[in-house]
Amino acid sequence: MKSILLVDDDTELGELLQEYLAMEGFELTLAHDGERGLQLALTGQYDLVLLDVMLPRINGFEVLRRLRKESSVPVIMLTARGDSVDRVLGLEHGADDYIPKPYHHHELVARIRALFRRIDLSGDNSGAAGSRLLRVGELILNPSDRGVTVNGESLVLTGAEFGVLQCLMEHAGELVSKDALSMAALGRALMAYDRSIDMHVSNLRKKLGHRDDGNDWIKTVRSRGYLLVKP
CATH class of the missing domain: 3.40.50.2300 (Response regulator)
Incomplete structure (x- = not known):
């Protein structure tokens, strides 16, 4: 229970x-x-x-x-x-x-x-089959212990932020819709005028900081979704 x-x-x-x-x-x-x-x-x-x-x-x-x-x-x-x-x-x-x-x-x-x-x-996904590290440049996510590091420094993420980041890293370099991110982070479809995913991405950007080249890790594709930029 x-x-x-x-x-x-x-x-x-x-x-x-x-x-x-x-x-x-x-x-x-x-x-x-x-x-x-x-x-x-x-x-x-x-x-x-x-x-x-x-x-x-x-x-x-x-x-x-x-x-x-x-x-x-x-x-x-x-x-x-x-x-x-x-x-x-x-x-x-x-x-x-x-x-x-x-x-x-x-x-x-x-x-x-x-x-x-x-x-x-x-x-379930953090078991043996899903425990492989996800790495994009200096950004590393470990599904097993829900740990995230960037440039060797640990990040403290909420569950929703972790879900968004994991989904983006699994599809690094690809556009991911807000609906897909909502299902990954919140377990539900996005509703009309719902800004939840936008805010979780905004919080993630602040915590991730900039890449070594000075650009953001996450790129916005207006009206469509987000993608994690590969270095």
Whole structure:
């Protein structure tokens, strides 16, 4: 049974979700303020964190910022519907995905299952058959331990960022569509006006820095997708 932490100050909603997710095979723990949520998230006991933006004591963005200093646990942000700023900020701070509130329980479960499918598939691919190192110039990715180095320096990536980079490296020099990257990183198809992959690529660019020739590792092909440039 997957263990999920919900950090949301809506106690009634939390209790309803706890019952509903239990019927779907998930164990849900509740935290009703940001401080308590951060404490629980840092214990390493949870497979996924559902994190609301508006929280008492510490808001969701600050919880995520502090959490990402010590943990790469998958995080789905719960954002106000139509508020694209919250979505962008959540992704910039290291959220794997987001879902706008109010949401239908079925929609939330679909997002959770999609993220877990991506994680489980990534784990399967890190076995003997998929454990070969991926190398593009000085950029090296090891599927077995999910390690990434560039010019000998280790990078700390979120699960979604790792999924995007692995997909791009497996198709180095080739155009990869945003839909394909979304399936690789989030386990779901891209939705209309969904900027998730754009933000994950933007975060990756910052972490990768420039190649030895001064150019970016990742090239944008407008309206089509991205490609990892071979040196």
